[in-house]
Amino acid sequence: MWYLVSHVLRPAILIGYAWKFNFLYSVINIFFAFFKFIFFGFAYAIFWKVTKREQNILLTEKGKIEAEYAFLRAQINPHFLFNTLSLFYVKSLPLSNELSDGIVTLSQIMRYSLEKNENGNLVLLSDELEHVNNLIKINQMRFNNNLHIDLKIEDTFPSIQIVPLIIITIVENVLKHGNNTLAKDPAIIHLFNSSDGYFIHLYTYNRKKNTLVADASGIGMENIKKRLNYHYGDNYELIVDNNDDFYMLKLKVPVSHQIDFYS
Numbered sequence: 001m002w003y004l005v006s007h008v009l010r011p012a013i014l015i016g017y018a019w020k021f022n023f024l025y026s027v028i029n030i031f032f033a034f035f036k037f038i039f040f041g042f043a044y045a046i047f048w049k050v051t052k053r054e055q056n057i058l059l060t061e062k063g064k065i066e067a068e069y070a071f072l073r074a075q076i077n078p079h080f081l082f083n084t085l086s087l088f089y090v091k092s093l094p095l096s097n098e099l100s101d102g103i104v105t106l107s108q109i110m111r112y113s114l115e116k117n118e119n120g121n122l123v124l125l126s127d128e129l130e131h132v133n134n135l136i137k138i139n140q141m142r143f144n145n146n147l148h149i150d151l152k153i154e155d156t157f158p159s160i161q162i163v164p165l166i167i168i169t170i171v172e173n174v175l176k177h178g179n180n181t182l183a184k185d186p187a188i189i190h191l192f193n194s195s196d197g198y199f200i201h202l203y204t205y206n207r208k209k210n211t212l213v214a215d216a217s218g219i220g221m222e223n224i225k226k227r228l229n230y231h232y233g234d235n236y237e238l239i240v241d242n243n244d245d246f247y248m249l250k251l252k253v254p255v256s257h258q259i260d261f262y263s
Contacts, residue, residue, distance in 0.1 A: 003030065082107060102141045105134050113165065122161035122231075122256055125200070129153055129191070132171050139175045147175075148186035154193055161256040162200065163231045167191070169220050170204055170249060178206030178247065193255075202251040208244070228253070 003026060085107045092100040112131045132153075140147050171189060174180070180187040188205040221240070228236050237252040 082111065085110075098141065102138060105138050105141075109134050109138060113168070121164075123164040124158070125160040125162050126158055128162055128164065128167050131168055132189075135168065135171055135175065143181070147180045148183050149174075149180060150186045150188045150190075152190045152192075154191060159257045160200070162253065163227055166224055166227060166251075166253075167202060169224055170202065170251070173220060173247075174204050174206045177209060179209045180206060182207060194252075198255055199252050200255055202249070204249045205246060207246050 085103055089100050089103045089107070092103060109131065112127070112134075136147075136149060136151065174187050174189060178187050185207050187207075188203065190201075190203040192201050193199070194201060225238065228238065232253060235254050237250070239250040241248040
């Protein structure tokens with residue numbers, strides 16, 4: 001383009017323009033123009049990348065600060081909540097044994113959920129089942145002991161461990177989304193060992209509420225599947241029958257035993 005403008009178009013337009021071609025001069029000018037544009041192009045690219053990097057650093061720092069604030073809130077709120085529940089418990093003692101018992105149970109439920117969700121370690125099955133009993137107990141209080149639940153838990157070895165909050169989430173779905181007030185069709189929660197002692201089986205069944213949203217428990221179930229896949233890989237079974245009338249679940253997970261280093 002530079003060559004055509006300078007040595008072809010300009011002589012044709014400017015009358016009397018004496019044009020004399022100088023090969024070396026032309027080559028030098030072309031290379032000068034080439035490197036000039038290359039320099040400015042690289043300078044613009046470097047400037048754009050540095051600016052983009054600074055923006056990413058600022059966004060990262062902002063996200064880090066927000067995460068730290070969220071962590072601080074998570075640390076402060078539970079302690080405030082437990083202290084408040086303790087105060088309510090003391091105040092309720094002279095008024096109602098049932099009320100004070102309910103406050104203690106609620107405090108135990110929340111403490112277990114927060115503590116056991118801090119990491120992905122296995123927990124004792126007995127602790128998980130104690131939380132299940134507390135969960136059913138607090139819901140019975142909510143509905144004036146009108147819930148009909150067929151709860152059967154087979155005696156298990158105290159050293160058996162399981163992924164935390166799996167059974168809890170399943171039982172919560174039964175209590176939250178099930179119509180558990182039917183005496184002739186109660187909710188079912190059965191937990192037992194396999195005959196060979198290598199697996200734990202959980203079976204739940206409940207009639208659905210008429211107002212139940214179709215995907216109400218989808219998030220909780222997806223979370224359960226991810227945690228099961230992470231801890232057990234392919235060595236587990238999860239069967240769900242979800243229809244318009246009832247919800248049935250079967251879970252089979254391998255038994256893990258707590259190692260006693262002092263025995």
